[in-house]
Amino acid sequence: MDGMLILLKDSGIYQLEAGQFVMMLVGLLLLYLAIKKNFEPLLLLPIGFGAILVNVPGAGFLAAPVLDASGHLASPGGILHYVYETGIATGLFPLVIFMGVGALTDFGPVLANPRTLLLGAAAQFGIFATVLGALALSAMNLMDFSLADAAAIGIIGGADGPTAIFVASRLAPDLLGAIAVAAYSYMALVPLIQPPIMRFLTTVEERRIEMQQLRSVSKTEKIIFPLALLLLVALFLPTAAPLLGMFCFGNLMRESGVVDRLSDTARNALINITTIFLGLGVGSKLSSEAFLNQKTLGILVLGIIAFAIGTASGVLMAKLMNRFSSTKINPLIGAAGVSAVPMAARVANKVGLEANPQNFLLMHAMGPNVAGVIGSAVAAGVMISYVNGLGL
Numbered sequence: 363m364d365g366m367l368i369l370l371k372d373s374g375i376y377q378l379e380a381g382q383f384v385m386m387l388v389g390l391l392l393l394y395l396a397i398k399k400n401f402e403p404l405l406l407l408p409i410g411f412g413a414i415l416v417n418v419p420g421a422g423f424l425a426a427p428v429l430d431a432s433g434h435l436a437s438p439g440g441i442l443h444y445v446y447e448t449g450i451a452t453g454l455f456p457l458v459i460f461m462g463v464g465a466l467t468d469f470g471p472v473l474a475n476p477r478t479l480l481l482g483a484a485a486q487f488g489i490f491a492t493v494l495g496a497l498a499l500s501a502m503n504l505m506d507f508s509l510a511d512a513a514a515i516g517i518i519g520g521a522d523g524p525t526a527i528f529v530a531s532r533l534a535p536d537l538l539g540a541i542a543v544a545a546y547s548y549m550a551l552v553p554l555i556q557p558p559i560m561r562f563l564t565t566v567e568e569r570r571i572e573m574q575q576l577r578s579v580s581k582t583e584k585i586i587f588p589l590a591l592l593l594l595v596a597l598f599l600p601t602a603a604p605l606l607g608m609f610c611f612g613n614l615m616r617e618s619g620v621v622d623r624l625s626d627t628a629r630n631a632l633i634n635i636t637t638i639f640l641g642l643g644v645g646s647k648l649s650s651e652a653f654l655n656q657k658t659l660g661i662l663v664l665g666i667i668a669f670a671i672g673t674a675s676g677v678l679m680a681k682l683m684n685r686f687s688s689t690k691i692n693p694l695i696g697a698a699g700v701s702a703v704p705m706a707a708r709v710a711n712k713v714g715l716e717a718n719p720q721n722f723l724l725m726h727a728m729g730p731n732v733a734g735v736i737g738s739a740v741a742a743g744v745m746i747s748y749v750n751g752l753g754l
Contacts, residue, residue, distance in 0.1 A: 514537060
């Protein structure tokens with residue numbers, strides 16, 4: 363009888379708390395969105411599964427290693443503890459992801475139409491607006507966000523998951539789970555969030571604007587650009603160099619044409635392996651203690667506001683540029699200035715085709731889309747530099 367009682371008390375059902383059950387349901391919801399709705403499945407699936415694992419009572423997936431009195435290892439710790447500490451707390455996984463994204467990226471659309479850099483820059487306004495919004499909520503005693511917290515939350519507006527994780531791991535590690543889930547959830551919901559904003563801010567005539575075919579970009583230009591970009595960033599904003607450095611390195615491997623095996627590994631096997639562990643590591647931060655609180659709700663609300671402002675800013679910048687240029691830009695491509703590559707560019711193309719079946723905007727939208735990746739990394743560097751400079 364005593365043995366049965368011991369087994370009962372050791373069971374997950376006996377130890378299960380209400381918060382853990384709720385977070386398991388959240389994990390199942392993320393799995394549903396990934397599998398049934400196909401929303402960012404490469405990340406939402408491991409994040410959702412990680413959330414379930416970390417909330418299994420008594421399993422110890424996130425347990426830290428324990429030493430005995432003599433300093434020997436008494437308990438090895440859980441696998442998710444090592445995944446998080448090795449790859450996310452150190453910033454390793456986001457940097458490897460950026461290298462893989464660089465190897466997947468073609469800077470041709472940006473180089474063929476440099477004006478799209480302005481669209482990518484404008485879309486980052488959502489980041490800074492949200493930082494001010496988070497600080498305003500704190501000033502009104504509605505939330506308790508420090509400047510470091512606000513800076514980490516604001517990056518959600520760039521719709522760049524790896525950058526959001528990188529900044530949160532350095533400025534607000536306690537908020538990393540909520541920030542990562544918000545960033546990737548809103549990236550997955552780009553096809554639902556962006557079109558209404560794009561239609562509201564543009565007329566049918568603007569959406570029908572057909573853009574001129576892009577010029578051909580030489581291989582030399584494509585090789586020089588990542589090197590020049592890295593040098594400029596390293597000289598003026600060193601805190602952004604880790605992200606953009608790995609991004610430029612991956613792109614240089616792609617464009618040089620002399621390390622095809624390395625480039626192929628970076629954009630396929632390596633980025634896929636890293637994505638698995640990144641998702642599990644992020645999911646490990648979705649414990650009931652860390653996630654079920656007022657701050658999480660504030661982060662989710664501020665995140666979608668940031669994303670909406672970023673989308674709107676890109677569209678409005680394109681409309682402004684059209685007032686001073688004889689060569690018109692379809693304002694829809696401004697919405698692709700957020701960093702959700704290539705989802706945002708595809709959405710811009712889809713909305714453009716709805717207004718004009720002959721209006722193919724995909725390659726044009728890739729310009730601001732890639733510029734948005736650069737812009738969010740620069741914004742991240744600014745945030746880290748400013749907060750560290752204040753000693754916060």
